Amino acid sequence: MTVKRMPLEMVANIYSGSNLKNRENVFGGEGCPWVKVEDLNNGELETASRSLSSEGMGQVRVSPAQTVFFSSTGTIGKVGIAKVPMAPSNNMIAVEFDREQVEPLYGMYCLLAMGEELKAEAGGAVYASLRLSVFRKFQIPVPSREVQRRIAGKLEALHKSRLEQEALIDHVRQAVHVLFDNYFSGCIEDVIQKQRCLKLGECADIQLNGAAKNKQGESVLYVATSQLDDWEISENRIPLVNVEPERMDRYCIHAGDIVMNRINSAERLGKCGLIFTEPEKMTVFGQNTLRIRGDHQLLNPIFLFAWLTHSYVKQYVRENAKNSTSF
Numbered sequence: 121m122t123v124k125r126m127p128l129e130m131v132a133n134i135y136s137g138s139n140l141k142n143r144e145n146v147f148g149g150e151g152c153p154w155v156k157v158e159d160l161n162n163g164e165l166e167t168a169s170r171s172l173s174s175e176g177m178g179q180v181r182v183s184p185a186q187t188v189f190f191s192s193t194g195t196i197g198k199v200g201i202a203k204v205p206m207a208p209s210n211n212m213i214a215v216e217f218d219r220e221q222v223e224p225l226y227g228m229y230c231l232l233a234m235g236e237e238l239k240a241e242a243g244g245a246v247y248a249s250l251r252l253s254v255f256r257k258f259q260i261p262v263p264s265r266e267v268q269r270r271i272a273g274k275l276e277a278l279h280k281s282r283l284e285q286e287a288l289i290d291h292v293r294q295a296v297h298v299l300f301d302n303y304f305s306g307c308i309e310d311v312i313q314k315q316r317c318l319k320l321g322e323c324a325d326i327q328l329n330g331a332a333k334n335k336q337g338e339s340v341l342y343v344a345t346s347q348l349d350d351w352e353i354s355e356n357r358i359p360l361v362n363v364e365p366e367r368m369d370r371y372c373i374h375a376g377d378i379v380m381n382r383i384n385s386a387e388r389l390g391k392c393g394l395i396f397t398e399p400e401k402m403t404v405f406g407q408n409t410l411r412i413r414g415d416h417q418l419l420n421p422i423f424l425f426a427w428l429t430h431s432y433v434k435q436y437v438r439e440n441a442k443n444s445t446s447f
Contacts, residue, residue, distance in 0.1 A: 123263045129256035132227070133216040136252055137189075137208030138180035149173030152182055153206045157191040158387050160198040162232055163279050165189075165206065172207060180207040181214075186224040188215040190231050192250040194384070195346050196242050197235030201228045213255055222260075226268035229275045230260040236359065293351065300426045312432055324414040324424070328382070330405035331363040331371040338365045341403040343373065343395075345381045345388060348409070350429040353379070353393040355400065363404060371404035373411055376421035378428060382447045383408040389447055390437035394425045 128134060137155075140146050147154070151172035159168040172180065182205050183189075191198040193211040201224055208214045217227045231238070238258060242248040263271075301308065310316040320326065331342070342361035347353050363371075373379065375398040381391040395403070405411045414424045427433060441447045 121263050121267055123261045125259040126221075126262045127257050127259050128215065131218050131221045131260070131262065133218075134252065134256055135181065135214050136192075137210045137212045137214060139210035140176060140179050142175075142179075146173055146176030146179065147171065149176065151177040151207075152204070154180070154209065155189055155200070155202075155206050155212070156209045156385075157193075157195055157198060157211050158385065160189060160191055160200040160212070162199055163201070163276075163283070164203050165200040166203045168206065177207075182207050183214045183216065186217075186219075188217065188224055188228045188231065189213070190215060190238075190255070192242075192252075192255065194248065196239045196248055196250055197232070198346075199228050199232045199235075201225060213250075213252060221265075222262060223265055223268040223272055225272040225276065227260070229272055234258075234260065289351065296426060297430065300430065308430075308432065318418075320412070323418045324412050327370070327405075327411040327413070330407050330409050330411065331368070332407055333361055334364040335362055337362040338368070338402075340368075341399060341401050342406050343379050343393065343403065343409065344406040345384050345391070345408055348379060348381045348388075348391040348393040350392055351394070352396045355397075355403075358399075358403065361406075368402070368404070371411075373403050373405050374398060374413075376414065376416065377405075378412040378414070378421065378425055379405045379409050380412060380428065380447075381408065382410050383445060385445065386438065386441070389441055389445065390434055392425065392428050394421065 147170050149172060151174060153168035154170045154172050154176065155165065155168045159165065183202060185202050185204050187202045187206070189200045189202070189208050190213045191211060192213045215227065215231070217224045238250060238255070239248070241254050241258070242250040339360050339362050341355065341358040342363060343353060343358055347358060373395050375395055377395045379393045381388050412428070414421055437447050
């Protein structure tokens with residue numbers, strides 16, 4: 121088949137999302153959904169966690185249905201395609217594909233597949249950010265629209281199968297917390313009401329500030345905030361990243377280690393990931409996270425992980441966060 125490589129700006133109308141200036145009266149109305157990075161699910165978007173009021177609608181640019189959203193700041197590479205008109209936040213790029221050239225669903229899967237290439241183009245001292253001018257010049261493969269529809273159809277079927285598997289995992293997660301509460305309800309009450317407990321620092325080694333990225337460094341598996349979802353971290357979903365080689369042992373993670381998100385949005389703060397089995401390759405935890413290595417003489421790692429993902433601990437993290445973004 122014939123496939124052209126074309127810059128995104130040649131096949132789409134591209135623009136940045138909006139930044140709400142006054143947040144007091146902009147939410148809670150009958151306006152369109154307000155899409156944040158946390159709402160992107162790498163698939164179709166029917167709704168978002170918040171909707172805009174009439175005042176909020178006056179501050180944003182509303183994207184039509186079939187617009188593809190791409191997260192461009194902080195967590196780079198998440199995508200979603202709008203089923204209804206939606207307003208993207210300023211941390212993402214909106215892509216309205218020219219349907220005479222590119223099927224929107226195909227375009228979304230192209231951006232998802234090329235996420236690592238786009239991440240490599242990002243810069244920024246504190247938070248990685250992908251400039252709009254760079255994004256516009258990025259090229260995607262453009263076969264015939266019939267081929268695009270076939271490819272997108274197969275990928276959509278796989279995506280729906282994955283969503284079904286994730287729903288099953290969510291049921292297991294809920295069962296874990298129910299069982300934990302049933303077995304340890306008395307102990308949990310003692311911790312909450314009477315402070316009868318060990319401090320985490322007394323029974324675990326806590327290491328802040330993981331490895332920094334370095335293009336000239338060594339290539340290792342890099343556990344970042346995007347892999348932390350209060351569940352086991354799957355090794356095949358951990359990206360390879362070049363990091364600074366100095367003190368590599370300091371940042372290593374092994375079976376039984378827990379990685380926690382310590383600098384991010386309020387919704388992501390405190391999210392954890394468990395290294396269940398020993399990684400086959402060198403694996404480190406990234407910046408903006410911390411590593412918790414429990415004393416195996418005192419703590420079963422899975423028990424500690426169940427506690428760190430408990431609703432009481434989540435509340436503790438939120439209440440002790442600095443400016444809702446750092447713990």
